[in-house]
Amino acid sequence: MVLLKVIVLLVVFTSCWAEEEKELSVSELLWRANKDVVHTEDEPLVIDDIAYDNENERNADQCTSSGCMWPRSADGNVYVPYVIANHYTSRELSIIERGLESFTEVSCIRFIKWTGQRDYLSIQSHNG
Structure with missing residues (x-):
């Protein structure tokens, strides 16, 4: 009987926690x-899911006002x-690649493998 109560409590707790997380x-x-x-000291500053070399890089307005976005191609x-x-x-690699491919269905963004371009996304996992 005690085991049943513990299982019920875990199910209720998990259900409540999942609902809270969705919000x-x-x-x-x-x-x-x-x-x-x-x-560690050698890791970049990470805020949400973006890594910065320093706190001053966090201002997106500087970037968008100077046109530093990837250009739209002729197509x-x-x-x-x-x-x-x-x-x-x-x-994990498959999940990441499927996530990148999902942008194709809803936007004009196309992720392509890096071939030496100056600007690119580096997807990696550090602490966190």
Whole structure:
């Protein structure tokens, strides 16, 4: 009987926790997941899911006002080069690649493998 009560409590607790999590923004979820992580000095500053070399880089207005976005190609698409670090499992790599491909269905963004372009996304996992 005690085991049944524990299982019921776990199911109720898990259900309540899941409902609470669904209402949180992505930023809040990321903050909760990373709030207790201890970073080393050689790691970049990470806020939400963006890495910065220093606090001054956080101002997106500087970037958008100077036109530093990836250009739209003649075919109307925006091609964004990316590289994925090699420390992911094949399953994790597949999930990341499917996520990138999903942008094709809803936007003009097309992620392409990095071939030496100056600007590119580097997808990697550090602490957090």
